[in-house]
Amino acid sequence: MFEVARSRLKAWLVAGIGTVAAIGVAGVMGAFGARQEPLPVLVPASGIETGQWLLRPLKAYSTEGENPYGVPLKPGAKALVLELEMTNRTAKSTKDYFDLLQAAQATVDPTTRPFIVLTRDSTLSPELHPGMPERMAYVWQLPDGAAPPASLDLTVIRKTYKQRDNLYGLPGWFNPAPVGTLKLPVGSGPSAADIRP
Known part of the structure; x- marks a missing residue:
């Protein structure tokens, strides 16, 4: 009887020490994991490489009561416009650019995707x-x-880019992750003739 009680006490002590050690290790790892380096600040004037795309930001401006490049905005709405040069660095035509830029504005709903338009037509x-x-x-x-x-x-x-993804074994672009932050001054928009289709 004494031996059974002693072995149970020993098991509880080992389990207790193991739990305390696990909590300690998790706390230390959590402390180091929580320490994230700030994202680099990207320079608008230089080309920005994102794997699939090479970007060259040109200008940002606001418009009011216009539909820049024919974008279907609500009548009289204000809009924030970013113009940039984009080069597809892949071997296939693609429009995988909807999540490429995430607006961090308090005035822009981050869950709303922007309209994206080719300015020349x-x-x-x-x-x-x-x-x-x-x-x-x-x-x-x-x-x-x-x-x-x-x-x-x-x-x-x-x-x-991965030659084979884990689910289907097909090639593609995966694992989206931030490259850095970009800050552009917002000017006044061009004339209506410049932004209409």
Whole structure:
């Protein structure tokens, strides 16, 4: 009887020490894991590589009561527009650019995707061909009553190419992750003639 009680006590002590050790290790690892380095600040004037895309930001501006490049905004709405040059670095035509830029504005709903348009002919969400730089416009409609911000703050997202994904065994671009942040001053928009299709 004494031996049974002694072995149970020993088991509880070992389990207790193991639990305390596990909690300690988890705490230390959590403390180190929580320490994240800030994202690099990207320079708008230089090319930004995101795996699939090479980006060259050109300008950011706000518009009111216009439909820049024919984008279907609500009548009289204000919009935030980012124009940039995009080059498809892959071997196939693609329009995998909807999650490439994430607006960090308090005035822009981060769950709302922007309209993306080819500026030369106002095509909405076109496939871009490999190696051909194209001027594109990202257009975010601002909520009713929101004033345009002084700057457009973005997080740029990159993906990694894998020859085989884990689910289907097919090649593709996966694992989106932030590359850095981008801050552009927001100017006043061009004339209506410049932004109409």
